[in-house]
Amino acid sequence: MEEKQLNEKESLELITQMIRNTQQRLEKDNGIPFLIWGYTTVIVSLIVWYMLTTTGNHMWNFFWLTIPVIGLPLMFIFLKKKAKTPKTYIDKIISYVWTVIGISAFIPSLASSFIYSFPILFLVVVLISIGTTITGLIIKFRPLIISGFIGMFLSVICLILGNTSDSILVFAALFLLIQVIPGHILNWKGRKNV
Amino acid sequence: MFKELDPLLHSELRLAIMSILLSIEEADFVYLKDTTKSTSGNLSVQIDKLSEAGYVEVERGFVGKRTRTVCKITPVGVKAFEKYVESLKGYLNL
Numbered sequence: 001m002e003e004k005q006l007n008e009k010e011s012l013e014l015i016t017q018m019i020r021n022t023q024q025r026l027e028k029d030n031g032i033p034f035l036i037w038g039y040t041t042v043i044v045s046l047i048v049w050y051m052l053t054t055t056g057n058h059m060w061n062f063f064w065l066t067i068p069v070i071g072l073p074l075m076f077i078f079l080k081k082k083a084k085t086p087k088t089y090i091d092k093i094i095s096y097v098w099t100v101i102g103i104s105a106f107i108p109s110l111a112s113s114f115i116y117s118f119p120i121l122f123l124v125v126v127l128i129s130i131g132t133t134i135t136g137l138i139i140k141f142r143p144l145i146i147s148g149f150i151g152m153f154l155s156v157i158c159l160i161l162g163n164t165s166d167s168i169l170v171f172a173a174l175f176l177l178i179q180v181i182p183g184h185i186l187n188w189k190g191r192k193n194v
Numbered sequence: 195m196f197k198e199l200d201p202l203l204h205s206e207l208r209l210a211i212m213s214i215l216l217s218i219e220e221a222d223f224v225y226l227k228d229t230t231k232s233t234s235g236n237l238s239v240q241i242d243k244l245s246e247a248g249y250v251e252v253e254r255g256f257v258g259k260r261t262r263t264v265c266k267i268t269p270v271g272v273k274a275f276e277k278y279v280e281s282l283k284g285y286l287n288l
Contacts, residue, residue, distance in 0.1 A: 006204065006205070006206055006209065008199075008282050008285040008286050009286065010206075011199075011204065011209060011282055012282055012286065014206065014209055014210055014213065015209065015213040015279070018210050018213035018214050018217075018229065018230070019213055019214075019216070019217045021214070021229050022214055022217045022218050022221075022229070080257070085225065086214075086218040086219075086220065086221040086222070086225050087218065087219045087220050087221075088217075088218045088219055089218070089219050091219070092219055
């Protein structure tokens with residue numbers, strides 16, 4: 001592109017073209033945060049379930065804390081790599097949504113571990129499902145909307161099972177549904193768009 | 195009576211930069227260079243002109259050992275862009 005004067009029609013075409021270029025490049029790697037948190041949660045859940053059922057030692061519940069310990073540094077690395085791509089207003093809104101949801105899932109998780117025991121897995125599935133659905137609505141991506149709503153609906157199973165080891169298995173399966181699967185679909189769609 | 199088109203925006207590369215920055219929150223130098231298919235030298239000169247006019251904000255920092263230049267449109271830039279598009283509409287009878 002050179003430093004040249006444009007006529008009015010060319011100006012309008014250029015504006016439209018540039019805005020379109022930015023829109024087309026937005027979806028690449030959008031699924032990575034879903035995969036980071038999804039896989040971390042599923043793997044940690046299965047380890048906690050296995051250790052609780054084989055040893056019967058409830059101290060293994062503290063192993064849940066490894067989710068942020070693994071997830072946060074991975075997110076940090078991802079965001080650092082993503083710094084090269086432009087940051088859109090949509091990225092900003094989505095990051096606000098997930099920050100609020102992350103905090104509102106983490107605080108009750110601590111409360112459930114140290115203060116008063118309640119069906120925390122149910123609450124976490126509901127909150128993450130809400131985040132998935134809202135993200136889907138913002139980026140107009142149907143698999144996220146659908147999996148989020150299914151997650152909200154099926155979270156009741158965790159409520160019925162209460163704080164049992166079976167509930168942990170359901171929790172892991174629901175995380176596959178509301179994070180891992182939509183994350184892969186999002187990445188696949190993003191790669192196709194680029 | 196036609197409104198005068200802002201000469202700062204009525205140039206191919208500067209208009210391209212402003213259009214990109216209007217639709218995203220911030221963009222780094224490499225992204226702008228790739229999207230506008232311009233040379234580093236020319237892009238740098240045009241960004242400086244837009245920055246001097248207060249239309250864009252330029253932040254220079256580091257990612258690891260590499261320098262990274264990030265550009266953002268300012269409220270003054272948004273106003274100028276809106277005014278420019280309004281003037282264009284006048285010329286094109288929209």
